Amino acid sequence: xxxxxxxxxxxxxxxxxxxxxxxxxxxxxxxxxxxxxxxxxxxxxxxxxxxxxxxxxxxxxxxxxxxxxxxxxxxxxxxxxxxxxxxxxxxxxxxxxxxxxxxxxxxxxxxxxxxxxxxxxxxxxxxxxxxxxxxxxxxxxxxxxxxx
Amino acid sequence: xxxxxxxxxxxxxxxxxxxxxxxxxxxxxxxxxxxxxxxxxxxxxxxxxxxxxxxxxxxxxxxxxxxxxxxxxxxxxxxxxxxxxxxxxxxxxxxxxxxxxxxxxxxxxxxxxxxxxxxxxxxxxxxxxxxxxxxxxxxxxxxxxxxxxxxxxxxxxxxxxxxxxxxxxxxxxxxxxxxxxxxxxxxxx
Numbered sequence: 001x002x003x004x005x006x007x008x009x010x011x012x013x014x015x016x017x018x019x020x021x022x023x024x025x026x027x028x029x030x031x032x033x034x035x036x037x038x039x040x041x042x043x044x045x046x047x048x049x050x051x052x053x054x055x056x057x058x059x060x061x062x063x064x065x066x067x068x069x070x071x072x073x074x075x076x077x078x079x080x081x082x083x084x085x086x087x088x089x090x091x092x093x094x095x096x097x098x099x100x101x102x103x104x105x106x107x108x109x110x111x112x113x114x115x116x117x118x119x120x121x122x123x124x125x126x127x128x129x130x131x132x133x134x135x136x137x138x139x140x141x142x143x144x145x146x147x148x
Numbered sequence: 149x150x151x152x153x154x155x156x157x158x159x160x161x162x163x164x165x166x167x168x169x170x171x172x173x174x175x176x177x178x179x180x181x182x183x184x185x186x187x188x189x190x191x192x193x194x195x196x197x198x199x200x201x202x203x204x205x206x207x208x209x210x211x212x213x214x215x216x217x218x219x220x221x222x223x224x225x226x227x228x229x230x231x232x233x234x235x236x237x238x239x240x241x242x243x244x245x246x247x248x249x250x251x252x253x254x255x256x257x258x259x260x261x262x263x264x265x266x267x268x269x270x271x272x273x274x275x276x277x278x279x280x281x282x283x284x285x286x287x288x289x290x291x292x293x294x295x296x297x298x299x300x301x302x303x304x305x306x307x308x309x310x311x312x313x314x315x316x317x318x319x320x321x322x323x324x325x326x327x328x329x330x331x332x333x334x335x336x337x
Contacts, residue, residue: 007331007332009329009330009331010329010330010331011327011328011329012326012327012328012329012330013326013327013328014326015324015325015326016308016321016322016323016324016326017299017306017308017321017322017326017328018319018320018321019275019299019301019306019319019320019321020318020319021238021267021269021275021318021319021320022238022269022270022318024269024271024273026304026306026328028326028328048330050301050302050303050304050330056303056304056330
């Protein structure tokens with residue numbers, strides 16, 4: 001995947017948009033899609049907080065579930081879903097909350113809380129008092145027996 | 149004595165008749181001014197019109213380079229209008245367009261094309277809304293449009309179809325087919 005530009009524009013499409021000038025918060029509803037570089041997040045309702053002088057600060061997506069897909073820096077596909085997703089463009093981190101599941105190739109993680117670092121492709125799963133279920137499938141090469 | 153009374157009566161009658169005849173024939177006929185039925189009732193140039201609220205505060209201020217009030221539609225057509233709406237809460241809202249029509253009752257303004265709405269928020273951020281066919285109700289402090297609309301704010305541009313703006317609540321809604329682009333605002337020089 002091309003080097004991910006932290007400053008790449010964030011594109012959003014939706015059915016409706018509501019902007020509250022008092023708080024500076026924008027709310028998108030209906031078939032909401034966020035894209036930035038190779039990252040795509042889909043859901044039903046997106047809340048965007050954009051401070052006056054800075055870039056987009058946080059995007060909060062709710063869905064049934066909300067889903068995301070991306071390509072890791074090594075060019076591998078990664079995707080996930082959760083009831084609630086928080087994307088922080090500055091740190092390029094996606095936080096999946098509520099029945100969260102993430103799969104990277106054939107490895108899958110599920111927990112109530114998963115953090116995916118889109119910059120480095122690192123997955124951090126689990127939260128205090130909540131277990132993590134992970135299924136890691138070794139690559140074909142690592143078993144030592146190559147196919148005939 | 150009777151003869152004298154008769155003479156006086158006759159003289160009075162003659163005077164009355166003479167007066168009537170004179171009124172009918174010598175004085176110019178009374179000017180019959182029919183009220184204007186159709187056309188420009190009045191017009192003005194470089195006007196500023198301010199409508200006040202009951203509390204004595206301005207509800208809106210309307211400036212225009214030309215104004216013409218026409219009958220029988222009782223519409224007031226404005227050229228290069230600048231409409232400033234003063235909601236009870238928040239900053240005033242300014243609406244500009246090449247032309248506008250003030251509807252009978254003087255509270256609803258229709259702006260047909262190239263309408264630019266601007267407003268600052270508490271942090272001094274200016275939001276610009278560009279649309280067409282905008283109807284402004286200065287009493288309810290709302291503006292609506294069925295047309296494609298663009299909202300420009302610091303670091304983002306949002307497009308959609310249809311506008312619902314409520315100046316009192318300080319909210320703007322785009323009703324359909326919304327697309328936004330957020331970019332990192334470039335550092336000011």
